[in-house]
Amino acid sequence: MRSARLRALGHEAVGAVVALALTVVALRHVIASARVSLLWYDGDSVLLPLVVRSMQAGDPFEWAMSPALFFFPELPVYLLCSLVTATPQQALALNGVLVLLGVYALLRAAANELMPAAGRPARIAVSGIAFAFLTLLVLTESSASATSLELASLLLTTTYYYGVVLALLATAVLVLRAVRTGRASVPVLVVLGLVAAATTASNPLYVPWSGAPVVVTLLVLALAQRVPWRPALLVSGTVVAGAVVGYLVRIPLRPFVSLDPSTYVHPDQAISTLGFFASLTDVRSGTLIGDVGLALMLIGVLLAVGGTVWAWRVRASRTVLVASALPVVTVVAVSLGVVAAGSETPRYLEPVVVAPLLALIAVCELVRVAVRQTRVYRPSRGIRVGLAIGTAVVLAAGIAVTPSTLRTVRTASYAPAACLDRWADGKPVVGVGQFWTVRPLATYASQNVRMLQVRDSFQVYPWLVDLGSYRNADPTFVLVGSGDVWPTSVEDQLGAPVSVTHCTGFDIWDYAGTAGSATLRDRVVDSAAQVRRDRGF
Numbered sequence: 384m385r386s387a388r389l390r391a392l393g394h395e396a397v398g399a400v401v402a403l404a405l406t407v408v409a410l411r412h413v414i415a416s417a418r419v420s421l422l423w424y425d426g427d428s429v430l431l432p433l434v435v436r437s438m439q440a441g442d443p444f445e446w447a448m449s450p451a452l453f454f455f456p457e458l459p460v461y462l463l464c465s466l467v468t469a470t471p472q473q474a475l476a477l478n479g480v481l482v483l484l485g486v487y488a489l490l491r492a493a494a495n496e497l498m499p500a501a502g503r504p505a506r507i508a509v510s511g512i513a514f515a516f517l518t519l520l521v522l523t524e525s526s527a528s529a530t531s532l533e534l535a536s537l538l539l540t541t542t543y544y545y546g547v548v549l550a551l552l553a554t555a556v557l558v559l560r561a562v563r564t565g566r567a568s569v570p571v572l573v574v575l576g577l578v579a580a581a582t583t584a585s586n587p588l589y590v591p592w593s594g595a596p597v598v599v600t601l602l603v604l605a606l607a608q609r610v611p612w613r614p615a616l617l618v619s620g621t622v623v624a625g626a627v628v629g630y631l632v633r634i635p636l637r638p639f640v641s642l643d644p645s646t647y648v649h650p651d652q653a654i655s656t657l658g659f660f661a662s663l664t665d666v667r668s669g670t671l672i673g674d675v676g677l678a679l680m681l682i683g684v685l686l687a688v689g690g691t692v693w694a695w696r697v698r699a700s701r702t703v704l705v706a707s708a709l710p711v712v713t714v715v716a717v718s719l720g721v722v723a724a725g726s727e728t729p730r731y732l733e734p735v736v737v738a739p740l741l742a743l744i745a746v747c748e749l750v751r752v753a754v755r756q757t758r759v760y761r762p763s764r765g766i767r768v769g770l771a772i773g774t775a776v777v778l779a780a781g782i783a784v785t786p787s788t789l790r791t792v793r794t795a796s797y798a799p800a801a802c803l804d805r806w807a808d809g810k811p812v813v814g815v816g817q818f819w820t821v822r823p824l825a826t827y828a829s830q831n832v833r834m835l836q837v838r839d840s841f842q843v844y845p846w847l848v849d850l851g852s853y854r855n856a857d858p859t860f861v862l863v864g865s866g867d868v869w870p871t872s873v874e875d876q877l878g879a880p881v882s883v884t885h886c887t888g889f890d891i892w893d894y895a896g897t898a899g900s901a902t903l904r905d906r907v908v909d910s911a912a913q914v915r916r917d918r919g920f
Contacts (some may be wrong), residue, residue, distance in 0.1 A: 404781025583629025
């Protein structure tokens with residue numbers, strides 16, 4: 384008994400180590416490519432480091448978020464990462480590693496539900512194959528753009544909705560558990576309801592990405608008499624109830640929400656949205672590696688469709704059918720939803736690269752069962768040898784890139800912030816700037832340098848920013864980025880600066896002691912106070 388337990392732990396350890404190696408390979412690729420700017424220096428990506436910095440400064444927690452609040456699970460996870468790391472780059476990298484390992488853990492749980500008759504090594508191997516498929520997708524993505532069809536690597540970032548992706552997989556695992564056992568146990572329903580409620584409260588994308596596809600899939604299969612009605616209704620009802628509770632929780636959280644999700648819906652732009660995504664596909668297919676990425680995405684969708692047809696025709700187990708059909712419904716719902724909403728935001732298609740991983744595991748189970756039913760079946764030494772070679776290659780790659788990855792993460796620095804620090808020379812200073820210029824500098828500058836986010840009119844820009852940091856602020860300089868747009872020039876609004884200091888990508892316009900400084904303070908502080916009053920802070 385003890386030897387069997389140790390053997391099981393050994394198998395799981397090998398699977399976990401392989402997943403870690405794949406994760407390190409994926410992280411190394413991202414930080415060695417232009418995509419590192421999206422991981423560490425993008426205006427959206429630095430949100431959680433800014434939250435931690437604001438908390439360390441003792442500012443009131445008066446954040447103006449987007450419709451996504453990032454309260455669960457993003458903020459708690461990042462806080463833990465920041466406690467055991469020394470820099471935001473290190474914390475963001477560790478967070479990305481934990482997310483990918485979380486994906487593997489959920490795929491491993493899904494394999495347990497889909498392959499109960501298979502041996503543990505087979506379930507671990509299939510989970511690893513699905514995770515390797517996701518890693519391959521990450522390796523095809525290397526641009527610095529957040530508005531591209533490079534979706535898999537977004538999982539490594541903290542603000543491109545990884546929480547909803549993990550909730551999608553967790554929900555699927557719980558659904559498969561209920562379907563496999565033929566009854567929805569109280570623990571399963573409680574956990575499912577909590578996942579739905581907490582995720583929806585933090586990010587309402589849970590409903591179109593996970594909640595609605597689960598309900599549609601279960602009810603359709605129940606009508607077709609392929610899934611028992613009782614667990615289908617109980618699970619569907621729990622998901623709906625959890626989502627409703629999540630929306631109710633958002634009511635007292637309304638001061639933190641900058642825009643209502645309905646403002647993202649523009650049905651009249653559906654045709655132009657089709658053209659937009661067609662152009663993104665053209666851009667993605669402009670290189671060989673881009674073609675590979677698109678091919679992998681298509682393979683994932685085809686696996687889901689093919690697995691659904693196969694499972695339906697051979698009357699496979701209901702868990703395999705659900706695991707194949709749910710990704711199909713998810714992909715269709717998300718794709719049609721983005722077009723119908725007139726949204727030109729590619730990251731809303733992220734489930735297209737994640738949900739099919741469940742179908743990949745389901746197809747592997749279909750293949751296993753089909754082969755075992757043939758008279759010529761023999762345990763294939765070739766498959767075992769192939770898996771052993773693949774495992775060795777992955778481990779070797781992980782070991783090879785780990786030192787350079789750790790060194791890059793440990794020594795990462797943001798050169799533009801160093802220029803700002805040199806200018807400040809250790810003095811406590813407060814400045815302002817536009818969103819894309821000021822946010823990475825606000826994250827990586829020294830603690831004596833504080834930055835406030837403003838519009839081109841020097842009114843506060845209440846988007847992913849702590850309004851509490853504007854209280855009694857006294858800004859004396861302006862950062863003018865090379866990519867900023869100022870319809871009315873800074874000098875026309877504030878007068879001539881005392882000096883202008885040039886840094887890579889931006890200039891520092893110093894207004895200390897001038898009439899422009901008083902104008903700056905009045906506009907910034909007063910506009911922020913008005914926004915705080917409007918929000919009820």
